[in-house]
Amino acid sequence: MKNIRLWAVCITALSTSLLQAQPNLTSFRPDGWSDVLVTSKQADDFFGSTVLNADQDIFVHFAVVNSSDNADVSNEFRCEVFVDDVLSFWVTFPDLNRNMFRTWINFNIGALSPGNHTIKLVIDTTGVAAESDETDNIYQKPIAVSGTGGGPANHRVNIMNFAFTPQNLTIDVGDTVEWVNQDTAPHTTTSDTGVWDSGTLQTGKGFQRTFSVPGTFPYHCEIHPSMRATITVAGGGGNKPNLEPFMPEGWADRIVVSHEQDDFVEETPLRNDQDILVHFS
Numbered sequence: 262m263k264n265i266r267l268w269a270v271c272i273t274a275l276s277t278s279l280l281q282a283q284p285n286l287t288s289f290r291p292d293g294w295s296d297v298l299v300t301s302k303q304a305d306d307f308f309g310s311t312v313l314n315a316d317q318d319i320f321v322h323f324a325v326v327n328s329s330d331n332a333d334v335s336n337e338f339r340c341e342v343f344v345d346d347v348l349s350f351w352v353t354f355p356d357l358n359r360n361m362f363r364t365w366i367n368f369n370i371g372a373l374s375p376g377n378h379t380i381k382l383v384i385d386t387t388g389v390a391a392e393s394d395e396t397d398n399i400y401q402k403p404i405a406v407s408g409t410g411g412g413p414a415n416h417r418v419n420i421m422n423f424a425f426t427p428q429n430l431t432i433d434v435g436d437t438v439e440w441v442n443q444d445t446a447p448h449t450t451t452s453d454t455g456v457w458d459s460g461t462l463q464t465g466k467g468f469q470r471t472f473s474v475p476g477t478f479p480y481h482c483e484i485h486p487s488m489r490a491t492i493t494v495a496g497g498g499g500n501k502p503n504l505e506p507f508m509p510e511g512w513a514d515r516i517v518v519s520h521e522q523d524d525f526v527e528e529t530p531l532r533n534d535q536d537i538l539v540h541f542s
């Protein structure tokens with residue numbers, strides 16, 4: 262009798278523990294990624310940036326893990342990505358075993374308007390998996406998109422393989438440069454002339470600086486002095502076209518008013534009894 266009772270207790274304990282074995286889906290940062298959800302200006306860039314340009318497409322990458330070590334998700338489940346609370350795209354994963362993760366990369370959400378935006382990942386939107394924790398299925402990430410039309414631009418310098426890439430970068434006054442350390446070793450970006458110093462940047466960390474003065478700015482890594490590079494800041498609109506009024510030879514001014522056709526020598530004062538012709542260049 263005692264034995265039977267003991268078995269009953271064991272079976273009850275076993276079934277309770279089986280019932281408690283639940284999967285848990287949540288967002289996940291794979292090795293080498295800067296976050297669980299990454300936005301980038303280029304495909305296959307999993308460090309990405311939260312500072313993006315309005316004239317460039319934006320790529321979204323995210324990863325989902327089943328953090329349970331005793332239960333699988335064996336059904337297909339759906340994840341949705343929202344931009345400013347509007348559904349942008351959704352993905353269906355076939356299943357997800359315990360302690361495994363899946364990624365979805367290089368989804369092009371197009372360009373966004375200048376200003377601040379929020380990218381939101383919602384995991385298992387249809388509630389397929391009964392999870393041990395249903396409160397960790399949403400991840401939100403703020404991003405900033407800067408304007409176009411000759412306005413300031415953002416540039417990226419990757420620190421990888423003990424080098425700054427690109428090594429020589431030319432930008433315009435007002436533009437911002439973001440350095441991101443993609444090496445396993447720590448680095449710095451330090452101006453040779455004391456204009457800026459990022460301090461030590463560990464793997465995945467970045468540093469930003471806006472350049473408001475034209476000139477050539479050599480810099481280096483304090484930890485590895487052989488790492489050298491240059492930012493060249495061109496004067497206001499130096500490499501952009503510039504339209505302005507112009508005075509051709511033989512003209513009296515950039516705008517000429519006259520009473521006769523092909524008369525580019527100004528007549529003043531003009532008379533009110535004749536048509537007035539306007540010429541400009």
Ligand SMILES: [Cu+2]
Pocket residue numbers: 423447448449482483484485488
């Ligand atoms: Cu270094």
